Amino acid sequence: MNSVNETALKETTNDSRNKSTKNSKLDPKQSTEDPLKEYFNSIANSETLRLNFQSLISVLSSSLRIDLTNVSRPMKNVLAESLCYFIKNWSGWKEYKNLVLKDECFSKFKDYLRAKLTYIVENEGEFCKRSNKPKPTMVAAETQTDLPPKNNKPEAPFSLTISGPPHFLNNMVFVEINNNFLLKQHSEKPWKLAPSTTFFLNHPYVKISINLPKILFSRSNIHDYKSYLTDDGDMASCLKTDFISEVVKTSNVTPKVFSFNFISAYFEQLISIMAKYNVKNCLLIQSIMNEYLRDIKDCNINGCTMASPFMVTFNIGKNVYVRNKKTVACASKSKNKNVIHFCQILTPKVAFSLEEFNVAESGSTNTFMDLNSMDKLLKMGSKLYLQVLNNCVTFSCTLCNKVYQGEHCYFECMDHFRIVHKGEQEVVCFKCRNKFDVPNLASTRWYHNCQT
Known part of the structure; x- marks a missing residue:
């Protein structure tokens, strides 16, 4: 039901x-x-x-x-x-x-x-x-416009809610016609490609998962957006943000804890086997695994450990950003100017999970039993296993739930963003007030040297 x-x-x-x-x-x-x-x-x-x-x-x-x-x-x-x-x-x-x-x-x-x-x-x-408790200056639960009026101004006889995918901010513009404000859309900014794979792996709304016989893990950009209208610019106090938002058990399977070194050693041997047998997207898979390992290292839970089946959500880059669009209108019978800002607070967040990791080390050597078996099957010419490796990566768009898998999944998903979602507006750091381009921030895992 x-x-x-x-x-x-x-x-x-x-x-x-x-x-x-x-x-x-x-x-x-x-x-x-x-x-x-x-x-x-x-x-x-x-x-x-x-x-x-x-x-x-x-x-x-x-x-x-x-x-x-x-x-x-x-x-x-x-x-x-x-x-x-x-x-x-x-x-x-x-x-x-x-x-x-x-x-x-x-x-x-x-x-x-x-x-x-x-x-x-x-x-x-x-x-x-x-x-009757006093209202906060900004409600963080969702997109809203119920900021308290200033100077005892009468409230409007309607309420306004701005909804829709967060990328709408890129093509929104305020226009005054006959003393009324209209919300219109204009053509989006072109989506610029970046040479770094790290950029796309950390681009907003991108989710990646790797599914192999013994392991299943995913990594999703789930940035948090708070939007509001104000006549006071974007100088509202920055909301307090926990670095690690949550740690959630994703299934009833008995938990298993793995060290960073253990997972890193497994990934290293897996990549060497893929490179040995010319697995398609081998370099892409290596980049994804490197980002995943950096997530574990940044969170540093219990001395850089990760458990299955768990998902960790954290504020990647440890910074919060803001962006806004404003319009200045002059009433026809007055010289007073009205300024309206549509602001958006952006907290970059990544959720990475380890759904399955059923691997064991080989007793005699510093290798893994399942990977040794994989190596033997591939050496014998197993086309089935090679096909599994070639199709283990899945890219998804979290805005419209489009899924891409196979040899060209990376470029197909990138084209989807380039054609459908266009570019992202620049953001400003809440602390140091410096302006940054989204592709540049995504390429550095949303980190910048913030000097308040």
């Missing part, structure tokens, strides 16, 4: 948005049935469900029979948002495969929602106390 789609529950607490929201066939006003039952069946059938503030309040009062007579408008907003959250995160979605028309299941679902929301109503004072 699929959980509720992220975009399927969209609650709108602004009056102007309520007027413009077009309810689907699930509008409670258009049905004599319990609207919550209709929502329940729609989610069970993996249908898209769109809700507005009015429909959520109707569910609270008519379906869950929660008395809203003395509930304030801000608290109603809290209840509406909470209802969406609890619908999405109900544990029962994982326990039942066929939920449609199962009265027992629906009854549990309804009791769960009523208990959760009744608790919130009964403890309104506590929730209001939390909501």
